[in-house]
Amino acid sequence: MNKIITIDGPSASGKTSVAKLVAGRLGVPYISSGLLYRAVALMCLLENASTEEIEGRLGKYRLELRPTPESNHIYLDGRDVTESLHSLEVDSAVSAVAQQPKVRGYVNAVLRRIPGPFVIDGRDMGSTVFPQAEHKFYLTASPEVRAQRRVPERDAAYDTVLSEILRRDEADKEQSAPARDAVLLDTSHLDLDGVVRAVLGHIDR
Numbered sequence: 001m002n003k004i005i006t007i008d009g010p011s012a013s014g015k016t017s018v019a020k021l022v023a024g025r026l027g028v029p030y031i032s033s034g035l036l037y038r039a040v041a042l043m044c045l046l047e048n049a050s051t052e053e054i055e056g057r058l059g060k061y062r063l064e065l066r067p068t069p070e071s072n073h074i075y076l077d078g079r080d081v082t083e084s085l086h087s088l089e090v091d092s093a094v095s096a097v098a099q100q101p102k103v104r105g106y107v108n109a110v111l112r113r114i115p116g117p118f119v120i121d122g123r124d125m126g127s128t129v130f131p132q133a134e135h136k137f138y139l140t141a142s143p144e145v146r147a148q149r150r151v152p153e154r155d156a157a158y159d160t161v162l163s164e165i166l167r168r169d170e171a172d173k174e175q176s177a178p179a180r181d182a183v184l185l186d187t188s189h190l191d192l193d194g195v196v197r198a199v200l201g202h203i204d205r
């Protein structure tokens, strides 16, 4: 099978954990599109470049995504930078970077070169990048629930994390509309296992 399954949703909606577990159950790779946008944000920070300037410098770095069964590793010119991609600095910079049309074209081209099958998470995987995907899901949850889930992953207080989530929802809203044919799942009152079971149930149907 060379199926593509897309799992989109706002930040901290649980899409990454769900996509990893679904991929594991199906025995196919998991791909995070957000990591590529985070890598471009890291390039801006490393170069001290503005979001507009980085558009002209995308060719300067060799950017690679290598999937492992549990996660993805991102290499910039052969250096594994995965550990640096989830800082609050990258969180703050990434939405502006991801709004640049050339950056979106660049990331989408990297993604479309990856051979299926895989489960991929992001914002616009089902709506724009892989409209032909076999199964599409869109996860939502209230901002408060998402902030509670994210606090343990960030060295920051609940209020800081919540305001960062609200800011990013606003900044990302253009590319975050669900695909018209996506299955919408509100995960506010479901645990991880419940969401994974719901997704696998739709795929089996």
Ligand code: C5P
Binding pocket: 011, 012, 033, 034, 035, 037, 038, 094, 095, 096, 098, 121, 122, 123, 124, 125, 168, 172, 175
């Ligand atoms: O999924 P994650 O939170 O790691 O994504 C980081 C950022 O990358 C998002 O806030 C968004 O700005 C951008 N992004 C995007 N389109 C995607 C995936 C991520 O614009 N498909």
